[in-house]
Amino acid sequence: MKEPIAVQNKLREAMGHLEKRFMEREELIRVLLLAMMSGENVLLVGPPGSAKSQLARATAELFGNEPFFDYLLTRFTTPDELFGPVSLQKLKQDEYVRLTDGYLPGARFAFLDEIFKANSAILNSLLSVLNERVFFNGRNKQATPLLFLMAASNELPEDNEQLAALYDRFLFRYEVEYVKQIASFELMFSAPSSPIPALLSTDLVKQIKSQATDVILPEPIIYMMFQLKNALEEKEYVLSDRRWNKIGHAWKISAAIHGRSIVNVWDTVLTPHMLWDFPEDLVELKEVFSTLFQEMLKKEMEQELPLQQFNLTVRKWLEKEDELHAFQFKKEVGGALSKEASERMKVALEDCRTELEETARSLRGRLISWQEKEKKLPDWIASQSVFLQYPEQYAVKFTHLRIQGERILQSVQGLYRTLFDREIPGIVYDYTL
CATH class of the missing domain: 3.40.50.300 (P-loop containing nucleotide triphosphate hydrolases)
Known part of the structure; x- marks a missing residue:
């Protein structure tokens, strides 16, 4: 080969x-x-x-x-x-x-x-x-x-x-x-x-x-295909099992061309042209596919920018915000609270402070690294698939991921400010880029 x-x-x-x-x-x-x-x-x-x-x-x-x-x-x-x-x-x-x-x-x-x-x-x-x-x-x-x-x-x-x-x-x-x-x-x-x-x-x-026969369709990619199938059927676009099987084979061929042993999201970029029965449906089908592509891209980039992990941390403490804020208030006004409850809330508050600070530092560092990656994105994206026509257009999808990360960082900072009445030490980030 x-x-x-x-x-x-x-x-x-x-x-x-x-x-x-x-x-x-x-x-x-x-x-x-x-x-x-x-x-x-x-x-x-x-x-x-x-x-x-x-x-x-x-x-x-x-x-x-x-x-x-x-x-x-x-x-x-x-x-x-x-x-x-x-x-x-x-x-x-x-x-x-x-x-x-x-x-x-x-x-x-x-x-x-x-x-x-x-x-x-x-x-x-x-x-x-x-x-x-x-x-x-x-x-x-x-x-x-x-x-x-x-x-x-x-x-x-x-x-x-x-x-x-x-x-x-x-x-x-x-x-x-x-x-x-x-x-x-x-x-x-x-x-x-x-x-x-x-x-x-x-x-x-x-x-x-021959090489494509050894290429693996990983579970996340199969799930993406199944989600696409369901999304299309909800809009009354029905494809035969034979057609889905052939789509999977085309993805494997793309992976083999790029020397990959496992199909990734970049092998799917031409999929909309394998879906339609009538040309006028292509615009809608592209929108459905683009949504799933973006979600899959986010999952594949989790190692570099684990937004889901950061988001779970924020949601975890947002759900406890009222309880923690009430404890802070009771401490200030001398409200009655049992010793056991007071100790439990102190531990929770300290855990919250530690996790929010660690999350903010980690997320800020990854976002800054991501900004550097964005400067070279078109070349990197072009290297992922020869079938991409305008790599710079896909760079926008990465910008969307960064923006999502910035929103999470703002939520972390806002929650910390609410609970502790100060900024997270050492966290400065330029949101104007």
Whole structure:
């Protein structure tokens, strides 16, 4: 297996070549590369002339001269056009066998335009090719070398059971639009036309898939997936078990690419594009996912900034604030209190003072270290996943964690001030950053 850094650099270089040729397709390019490394199919939904077929060919070029098949389907397309003609020699021997060389069953990469126009004569064969990578050639079960298939459609399938089964075979889905920015529009006319270098190989994909089999989906990540499943179902978005299983596999592939033996939250960043059935649902699905991503990020950062632990300490003493404050008041006015109760409250008050001071010092130190980390965050985040488009946007999520920590520190200081009528010794923190 190549070193993870070398693999990541190859993927970054591949992204660079594609981004120079296809404007405003940065996120889509990352989706395509993860799908390709996962051996999953991609469906592009968008208008004609949005460079879908060009992007499919260019992506295949990254693997050199591997067999590529593309075709525009119509309701009149025959199986011969897609799977190859029937062998006349075999037919004379009462065998119904297709000559598949040069057709879809013999391709390593494929692009099928207007896929939902496929007729029933083609559909069943397509289902097995897409899911099991198997083509039933007569009585024989023929394994296909297909690594990656991209399909496109101007519209989504109607409520048709057969087309729904076909639609479910596409784990990754992406809506493609025309170029919108003037800068991109200008660059479109000077995009490189030279061949894309063969930066990747099928052997590399096989190695990553092999390594991914040993990657662990840890319990917190599985729980995050289950929470996502429940959150989606509450909003009436239902995914099949097969689809969830494939999502988990894509996360494992991402972990393998980055040399991780355990999936972490950064391996999940492209998940929203594996969830939707209709493009208009993507915004809502991204919001649901983002909430869970932030919670998972917080848990994974617990070692560096254990907000939950600090928050529990604050809540523990906030619940006793009235009781402790009343004791302080009774001491000042000479209120009656039994000796046993008085001793118990003195111990509790001293424990509170000690814990609040220790919590404030620890939290302040971690927050200051966190501020230093934030200065280098974009580079650190970029190192966590090659599939992140704008690492600096994720840095905002870390800022949110710091702000939460600062609020906890303010609560600690406020509680201490209320109970002991003074500031915590040695705790100075600049909240204006």
